[in-house]
Amino acid sequence: MSGSKALGGARRRRTRCRRCQACMRTECGECHFCKDMKKFGGPGRMKQSCLLRQCTAPVLPHTAVCFSCGEAGKEDTVDTEEEKFSLSLMECTICNEIIHPSCLKMGKAEGIINDEIPNCWECPKCHKEGKTSKDGGDGSGKRRMDNGEVGRWKLTDDPPPTKKKPPSLEDGGRQDGHKRKKEKELPQDSGPKKKKQKPNVSETAESNGPNSSTGGSQGSGGGSNSTQSPTSTASQDQRSHHREKLERFKRMCQLLERVRESSSSSSSSSESDSESDSDSPSGSDGRRGSEPSSPVPVAYSNSARERNRERDRERDRRLAELGFSASEDSEGSVKEEEEEDAVEEQVVGDKPRRRGEGPPRGRKGLTTDGNDEESGERSRKSTPLPPPSPLSSTQPPPSSGHGPSPGSEGFSGKRSNGSETRNGRTRAGVRDRETQEKENANNSGGSVANHRHGTGKGNKGNKIRNNKQTGSQPTSRNSSNSSASTATTTSNGGGGGLLGPGSNSSGGMSALAASPRSQPSRMAPRSQMMKRSPPAVPSPPRPVQMERHLVRPPPACPEPHCLPLDSGSSHVMPRDVWLRVFQHLSQRELCVCMRVCRTWSRWCCDKRLWTQIDLSRQRSITPPMLSGIIRRQPVSLNLSYTNISKKQLMWLINRLQGLLELNVSGCPWSSVSALCQAACPCLRLLDLSRVEDMKDSHLRELLAPPTDTRTAHGESRGGRFQNVTELRLAGLDLTDVTSRLLVRYLPHLTKLDLSQCGNITDQTIHTLTSPMSPLKDSLAHLNLAGKDYTVDSLAPNTPR
DNA sequence: ACAAACGTTCGT
DNA sequence: ACGAACGTTTGT
Numbered sequence: 001m002s003g004s005k006a007l008g009g010a011r012r013r014r015t016r017c018r019r020c021q022a023c024m025r026t027e028c029g030e031c032h033f034c035k036d037m038k039k040f041g042g043p044g045r046m047k048q049s050c051l052l053r054q055c056t057a058p059v060l061p062h063t064a065v066c067f068s069c070g071e072a073g074k075e076d077t078v079d080t081e082e083e084k085f086s087l088s089l090m091e092c093t094i095c096n097e098i099i100h101p102s103c104l105k106m107g108k109a110e111g112i113i114n115d116e117i118p119n120c121w122e123c124p125k126c127h128k129e130g131k132t133s134k135d136g137g138d139g140s141g142k143r144r145m146d147n148g149e150v151g152r153w154k155l156t157d158d159p160p161p162t163k164k165k166p167p168s169l170e171d172g173g174r175q176d177g178h179k180r181k182k183e184k185e186l187p188q189d190s191g192p193k194k195k196k197q198k199p200n201v202s203e204t205a206e207s208n209g210p211n212s213s214t215g216g217s218q219g220s221g222g223g224s225n226s227t228q229s230p231t232s233t234a235s236q237d238q239r240s241h242h243r244e245k246l247e248r249f250k251r252m253c254q255l256l257e258r259v260r261e262s263s264s265s266s267s268s269s270s271e272s273d274s275e276s277d278s279d280s281p282s283g284s285d286g287r288r289g290s291e292p293s294s295p296v297p298v299a300y301s302n303s304a305r306e307r308n309r310e311r312d313r314e315r316d317r318r319l320a321e322l323g324f325s326a327s328e329d330s331e332g333s334v335k336e337e338e339e340e341d342a343v344e345e346q347v348v349g350d351k352p353r354r355r356g357e358g359p360p361r362g363r364k365g366l367t368t369d370g371n372d373e374e375s376g377e378r379s380r381k382s383t384p385l386p387p388p389s390p391l392s393s394t395q396p397p398p399s400s401g402h403g404p405s406p407g408s409e410g411f412s413g414k415r416s417n418g419s420e421t422r423n424g425r426t427r428a429g430v431r432d433r434e435t436q437e438k439e440n441a442n443n444s445g446g447s448v449a450n451h452r453h454g455t456g457k458g459n460k461g462n463k464i465r466n467n468k469q470t471g472s473q474p475t476s477r478n479s480s481n482s483s484a485s486t487a488t489t490t491s492n493g494g495g496g497g498l499l500g501p502g503s504n505s506s507g508g509m510s511a512l513a514a515s516p517r518s519q520p521s522r523m524a525p526r527s528q529m530m531k532r533s534p535p536a537v538p539s540p541p542r543p544v545q546m547e548r549h550l551v552r553p554p555p556a557c558p559e560p561h562c563l564p565l566d567s568g569s570s571h572v573m574p575r576d577v578w579l580r581v582f583q584h585l586s587q588r589e590l591c592v593c594m595r596v597c598r599t600w601s602r603w604c605c606d607k608r609l610w611t612q613i614d615l616s617r618q619r620s621i622t623p624p625m626l627s628g629i630i631r632r633q634p635v636s637l638n639l640s641y642t643n644i645s646k647k648q649l650m651w652l653i654n655r656l657q658g659l660l661e662l663n664v665s666g667c668p669w670s671s672v673s674a675l676c677q678a679a680c681p682c683l684r685l686l687d688l689s690r691v692e693d694m695k696d697s698h699l700r701e702l703l704a705p706p707t708d709t710r711t712a713h714g715e716s717r718g719g720r721f722q723n724v725t726e727l728r729l730a731g732l733d734l735t736d737v738t739s740r741l742l743v744r745y746l747p748h749l750t751k752l753d754l755s756q757c758g759n760i761t762d763q764t765i766h767t768l769t770s771p772m773s774p775l776k777d778s779l780a781h782l783n784l785a786g787k788d789y790t791v792d793s794l795a796p797n798t799p800r
Numbered sequence: 801a802c803a804a805a806c807g808t809t810c811g812t
Numbered sequence: 813a814c815g816a817a818c819g820t821t822t823g824t
Contacts, residue, residue: 013805013806013807014806015804015805015806016804016805016806033805037804046805047804047805047806048804048805048806049804049805049806058806
């Protein structure tokens with residue numbers, strides 16, 4: 001049973017935070033999982049939560065307790081972030097142990113905090129041993145997941161498979177025996193419980209496992225000897241488990257995408273933030289504090305006691321090994337940052353790092369996310385996405401956006417959340433800053449990874465540094481990474497989480513912001529990261545698939561209001577003034593600025609500076625670019641003449657619920673068709689000019705409401721883009737059929753561009769201006785250039 | 801005790 | 813690699 005526990009404690013499954021937007025949302029009733037629910041008329045076999053309700057910051061259950069002292073998280077009892085961090089329960093992604101940083105003998109500073117998930121880190125012990133997620137130390141050579149992903153966050157890992165139990169249940173209910181049952185369970189039918197072959201193994205494992213494993217060698221990884229074989233089996237298993245988790249996430253993400261349509265109501269993006277709830281866990285804290293020592297987890301039922309004993313023993317051993325002690329903290333240890341920072345900072349002059357407390361703690365930061373993700377993606381797989389490409393292309397430097405609050409509609413809401421997120425993050429976030437920063441950095445770097453973590457392989461050594469760097473100054477990190485220190489990291493993800501694969505990544509960044517050209521490198525990614533706060537995203541471990549990653553928009557975290565100088569004083573120009581200056585810079589230039597110093601990096605991520613993102617004519621749209629876009633949550637996105645794939649576009653659109661303007665002109669219909677499965681409730685401007693192979697039928701698919709009525713949730717009836725007021729269809733091979741579609745599905749159209757549409761005739765004009773047309777009054781601008789029309793047709797209502 | 805839903809395993 | 817199924821864990 002508890003096999004899993006081998007590690008630290010039992011592995012605890014995480015539960016929803018209940019605070020993030022996703023958690024607060026209602027079931028869509030349309031996704032696969034909802035449809036499976038009995039409440040929606042399904043069989044109830046899948047037992048999965050609605051795709052739109054996937055918690056972005058799953059927390060440790062209230063029953064989770066410290067492996068060392070057996071008590072729950074107590075962060076609520078203290079005020080400072082540091083203390084909160086020390087008293088909160090942290091779950092190691094590698095060994096799965098859940099412990100109070102303050103109960104570690106080793107310096108807690110050595111741990112690498114994973115911002116993406118609350119209360120998640122790579123414990124000092126594992127970190128020290130080099131176990132990274134990936135590499136693991138485990139020695140494993142084992143399989144681990146392959147990717148290394150492992151590292152990332154896992155929610156829980158252990159497979160508890162153990163339990164066997166067949167009790168059984170429900171089955172009866174199940175009617176049917178689904179296949180599985182049949183097979184395994186056959187014997188009993190009713191009972192079905194499936195599986196569990198493991199019993200044998202597992203049992204042994206469990207029973208023994210723990211012992212053996214734990215005791216034996218590993219101790220889960222973690223602890224015990226990691227050195228030794230840390231995980232040998234256990235670790236491996238765990239990893240695999242991790243992997244699975246990750247995969248799940250991916251799936252979810254994918255599903256989300258698919259589902260999205262329906263979801264119109266809420267958007268994914270928004271979620272982002274909120275989650276952090278960092279505390280959530282904390283919330284949990286409250287939980288029991290009881291259990292003194294017995295670490296044993298609740299869960300185990302059966303042999304629990306015995307196990308417990310064993311566990312205790314193991315625990316002790318492990319602790320001993322680890323050097324845990326009941327209370328020591330060692331915060332002190334931090335040190336490191338310096339190096340890293342040094343580089344970057346020097347460059348700029350920023351110095352900020354310490355803001356927090358002396359030792360930087362925070363590592364994390366989410367900062368990286370975007371990058372991380374990206375990198376992660378790449379590194380890991382690339383499958384889905386197109387290969388990273390060099391951004392180089394020509395691209396116009398976009399002008400910077402400025403719109404003040406633009407994003408508003410969509411975003412605002414979301415963003416606001418973002419802030420929450422922070423809060424949530426608090427843990428992370430807060431800590432971050434202080435303590436965590438360092439850690440974060442790691443994370444971030446790594447974080448980016450969580451997923452990355454694993455990836456981070458390279459990191460290990462660097463981790464801290466990187467992390468810190470990243471964490472602390474996201475942006476800078478990039479630079480640093482790329483440039484300086486980094487090299488090392490860079491290679492893998494190390495450094496990068498950010499960039500990930502070196503070249504690409506850099507490219508990515510640049511792409512986003514600047515586009516390829518010159519700056520090749522660095523910047524971009526991180527910039528977004530800056531935000532640091534957003535913790536949790538469930539990021540999919542996997543690198544590649546974009547889908548999985550949930551890229552959260554940068555939280556609006558509190559930013560420094562002044563620019564600290566080396567002298568210790570602050571620059572005379574306050575943030576507001578600097579922002580005014582930044583508003584006059586192009587995206588590319590902003591990217592450059594972000595590399596200057598941590599403070600600038602953060603300032604340059606101000607949403608107001610990125611309301612418009614122009615990636616037109618970029619040869620390739622890379623994962624980093626995509627996540628960079630998501631993080632910035634632009635109000636206006638120009639993807640014209642890019643080779644963005646359908647999958648990428650779908651991924652993007654589903655995460656930009658606040659997008660007001662979208663330009664996909666010149667893109668192939670095969671990609672643009674992604675919009676047929678998306679929900680863009682806020683979209684006001686859609687530019688479909690010169691979309692390759694676009695026909696009337698395609699436009700119908702695009703504008704018509706989702707077939708699913710259900711999905712429609714109401715709005716849809718008006719059509720997927722019913723709120724679009726400006727539509728550009730220049731240069732398309734459309735016929736008069738189109739006009740009927742417009743009249744029917746775009747009732748609020750005020751500007752229409754039909755220039756260079758050779759097959760449009762007077763009929764279109766008549767349709768648009770007929771008494772029955774809602775457009776006869778609303779349409780204020782109509783461009784029919786490049787076409788011959790009769791004066792008469794234009795005469796009537798249509799304003800021209 | 802129950803509903804929800806997490807994490808794992810199985811079948812394709 | 814995916815998606816489905818389902819045991820088990822969590823929170824009420």
